[in-house]
């Protein structure tokens with residue numbers, strides 16, 4: 327490797343016949359006067375005589391570079407020459423000497439650039455791509471992780487990428503972007519495993535039920551494997567976690583109703599007038615709504631206080647109750663349609679079982695520094711997340727605010743909020759959603775309180791821009807859509823060359839762009855220690871399900887072998903009993919013929935009307 331072309335104090339060109347350069351690789355230039363200087367490859371090209379057109383394109387290849395190559399003895403007509411455009415990371419007091427040699431560094435020479443944190447104080451997320459060449463690592467950086475090759479874990483051979491989560495106090499919030507199948511969910515799982523290992527409390531929203539960490543990934547060596555079973559708690563909305571109605575404030579109730587379907591101003595003022603926080607239960611609030619609707623439907627009956635003679639017993643009790651409610655609220659809340667709208671929204675919330683449980687299990691698990699996985703379908707999570715995030719965030723905020731003024735409040739720990747499908751929780755656009763409001767607030771102020779976001783999405787272009795702008799660290803996996811690549815280019819410092827590679831990145835390779843690192847680093851995300859419940863290939867699933875069904879049917883039919891098709895109809899009820907379900911003539915016949923094809927049964931002509939199937943000897 328030699329310096330060619332025109333060099334400056336900041337940039338040099340390197341050429342080599344043998345070494346192929348890759349973008350982001352760190353190299354050492356050995357200047358006879360300036361000593362050893364480190365630089366990072368920002369563009370890489372290969373030239374050979376069959377590619378004359380590439381000479382015309384790109385900043386790397388100008389005429390002077392080509393002349394210099396020829397003068398230095400490279401034979402462009404005959405051989406391939408690899409060229410790198412390198413930005414120096416160390417300061418040079420004058421331009422680098424042309425012709426100076428360059429080489430691959432040792433780990434010790436570049437360790438300060440590659441590892442910013444010791445493994446015990448950082449998240450071990452994977453391996454810096456291309457770092458295998460740096461030679462043996464000191465023991466403290468070895469054997470920390472495996473990579474996944476053809477779905478098998480193999481020991482990592484390069485420099486670990488250690489994410490300095492402590493730097494999030496200055497550079498908060500993480501974005502994980504990548505198209506379908508790019509390795510984004512895998513990356514998120516690795517991130518969560520590392521947070522659990524460090525006992526950093528975390529609130530995760532899990533719309534796909536995949537955030538399970540109890541099953542070990544097959545083949546992970548035991549020196550690396552960790553047991554996460556005690557480190558997380560999965561809670562299902564409506565079963566283990568919900569909203570305690572008596573805890574709700576009026577704005578919270580309004581926000582919940584709004585999340586079912588947007589509410590009007592008159593509905594909002596009706597809720598403000600009717601709802602008594604802390605005193606109303608879900609039943610008393612619903613009763614009030616119904617009573618007021620009933621009164622407005624027959625307003626004449628309830629105006630004035632003349633009591634009908636015909637009323638007695640339950641009917642009288644009801645009349646008095648409705649009249650009472652009408653007298654108390656009717657003069658302020660008299661829009662029938664608004665009340666119907668609130669009732670419909672409120673009953674929809676109740677139907678989701680939201681009010682049957684509280685957040686106490688989630689709260690105490692966070693206090694125990696666990697990861698809390700909140701499960702539910704996407705639409706339920708969208709409703710619930712705003713409530714629980716606000717609840718946990720304000721608990722933390724109150725504690726910190728009180729502490730700032732020297733007062734003792736109830737302790738609540740710093741924590742992460744993590745979700746996949748983030749563009750559904752905080753979509754871009756004019757329509758305000760309750761979750762977006764609180765996520766924006768945390769994106770802007772969470773740092774002060776030690777509350778950090780980790781938002782994963784397939785569609786960064788659809789994520790709220792205020793939030794995207796606050797994500798100081800971005801993990802960018804394979805991305806194909808031009809609009810998403812456009813957003814990524816605006817929001818990170820990745821180069822044009824890196825952006826052009828985004829559609830072709832292999833699964834599991836991410837560019838990590840972060841304000842605290844100051845440059846983009848390509849990282850192969852490590853193998854997970856645990857297995858998602860849904861890693862089975864759907865086609866293997868078909869085969870497995872098929873063979874299970876076949877085994878069952880074979881066991882049911884076996885005792886009737888040899889079996890004649892003429893007696894099959896009569897046997898169907900018995901076969902059905904064995905199977906525990908009805909089965910048709912055609913289904914059994916197809917199955918028998920399949921077994922003949924597999925060589926398990928033989929089929930013979932029985933008589934002009936049918937066949938006989940028997941076990942092959």
Ligand SMILES: Nc1ncnc2c1ncn2[C@@H]1O[C@H](COP(=O)(O)OP(=O)(O)OP(=O)(O)O)[C@@H](O)[C@H]1O
Nearest residue numbers: 474504505506507508509510511512833834851852
């Ligand atoms: N770090 C990795 N190393 C090697 N292979 C990986 C890695 N991450 C993912 N893969 C491969 O890519 C596949 C898809 O990964 P993953 O499920 O994480 O995709 P995804 O980006 O989350 O897609 P979707 O958004 O559709 O869920 C995995 O099943 C695995 O085979």
